[in-house]
Amino acid sequence: MDILQEIEMRKEEIFNLYHTLHAMPEVGFQEIQTSQFLAEKLEGAGIVTETKINGTTGVIGVLRGQKSGPVVCLRADMDALAFKIDGKDVNIHACGHDANSTMVLMAALVWAKRRIKRGTLKILFQPAEEALGGAEAMLKSGILADVEEMFGIHLRPIQEGKLGQATPALCHGSSYIMWAEIKGLPAHGARPHLGINAIDAAAAVVNAVNAIRLNPTVPFSVKTTKLLANNGANNIIPDRAEMVFDLRAQTNEAMEELQKRVQRAVENGAAALGASSRISVLGGVPGASYDQGLIDLTSKAIQKVLGETMDPVITPGGEDFHYYSTKGQIKTAYIGLGADLAPGLHHPEMKFNLEALIHGAKILAAIVEERLN
Template identity: 30%
Template sequence: MNIHSNLLDSVPELVAIRRDLHAHPELGLEEVRTSELVARELESYGYKVTRGLARTGVVATLSNGTSRKSVGIRADMDALPILEETGLDYASRTPGLMHACGHDGHTTMLLGAARAIAERRAFDGTVHLIFQPAEENFGGARIMVEEGLFEKFPCDAVFALHNDPRSPFGQFALRDGPVCAAVDEARITVNGSGGHGAEPEATADPIVCGASIVMALQTIVSRNIHACDPTVVTVGSFHAGTASNIIPARAEMVVGIRSFDPKVRDELERRIRLIATAQAESYGMSTTVNHERFFDATVNHTAETDFVRELARRFAGPEKVTELQRPFMGSEDFAFMLKEKPGCYFFLGGSRGEGSDRPLHHPAYNFNDDLLPIGAAFWTELAEAYLNAGSADVPTTLSRVS
């Protein structure tokens, strides 16, 4: 890996920052302490810092030279409502909250890059570093865009990464086109007629009807959607009743839906509504279906993906760059930025290779601190390479580190 020598010297400081963030997790739109720490660090590096976009978002801007070209790099800052089980001495100090997705690492890597970019000044144009709140649940990217992110901070392209604890350490994984799924949610309420459990004939049992709906929903992917269109329909919640001798008046379920193609997305909503309504009618009951669309599919742009791929090959070696054979069914709200600007979202492997790596969102997951200098160095190179493209090469002072 090509790691800037000054960046290597700052690794202990980066580790300290990352572990401090890990010990103080904050949920989406509540990242007050995190955003203040980020803003304070960025100001000390000489950036013009803007606070308050999407409530707790931070955008840092640095210009150099005369070019009007600009680039945006995003890191997410929020944690998850998970009770940590790592046993680390820097484990979460807030019970029930945890950085179980590595956003503490993403934030720290971009801070490391911010410092290196400012120290080197080896670019011609403007760098916008976007520290985004609320990636996990509230669509912080969408809020930032709606509040004028790209009007206030014009970007010719935007980039973001996510750590992957299951992939080989230091491996870059990417693909052109769809990379993460759109995510929707349907809340279905079955309206029955309750009564005594010993006299079901005098009731309209919403549990039986709801169970029929659950089974019928499983046919959508297998019988209504083309086999080559990746889709998932998951009934993740079913609640009804309180006791064995009581038939409740209603049953409620929550359905998670994943897809990529907009037409397929529309068909999924149509079929869910139709099945819920028709199944309920067959039992003499009614339903209400509240269908909400959360995140669109995350779709990479060809030119920017090619740029990241080639840069990663030069940075880490061709053997460390792999093509994703299929997109992930997980979602990513960076989709909203990619709908506005061309760019690329990719993955950076962080496996320790010890057989103890925990997956993302696991209560024992912990970001691999050895990734910090790699991510920071790559972001530094990306900003410089993108802004210097088409201009005379800028001399580098990188040292080769294996």
């Protein structure tokens, strides 16, 4: 029996794993039951497992082959989302990380049973993708220092792919938040010439930011999302403004350029009115940066399972997975899996066709077969 047939035979088990994980939704860095359940399953299959990675809920399992070969990692995120429904706080797996964990777990279980021939397979269950911070915590622990190749997987909303479809390159954009402070000079409303109005300066900054132009072949956007100024009396020329900008770009190169331009707009916009400024990056996620070799390999695995593969899918959402390639220097590919998922990710009533779990587990198992068998 080949590995794909074996997964087909274990269909009910896959559905049960999913239902169990679905019934224990926990938010980022609090995936206590989830990580315990996943660790028990790995250990039960004879996989050497380490928990509490870097003091978090992260879990990693390791399978080693007899012969030398690459160190390959399958990564899933574990966290659910917090909602307030009818006045009650509830956690829901509305992004399908329970599905991602199920697929990666199943691929690990089938390979634990038949053993990989060469190299090393690491199975990573990462906490806190939604709140971000999970991928960075895993990298900082050092447990991924030897990993050369990493594969991620995520269900897609129906607009990006139907059941039976998958792409080997789900291209998330990069998104960052920048913060700026504008300092003017206070004065009486009757004597504006003696002050520097921070709101006037901020308005010049807003205009300068809105006039930023980048190469139009790469999607990007930037906008002011916060402007706070003067919480004092109504007849004071305000001397301070605080601004926040939301930056999006499809490539990391474009994001780098965009950040420089926003900085220039803030500094020069404020300076045009005689105000001073400072600006910093509050946080964000890098965009997808995939390895073509791994995309080709993943594409082959998708073809084997589903008959054909989709082109790369560009999605405006972000993913902390891309820390592994941009900060960890690991080669990556990321599967976007069609699942007839509706109404959408992050919707509290999100539903998908469970058959997708079988497709995903098979694709991941086929990748391992190609690299480590």
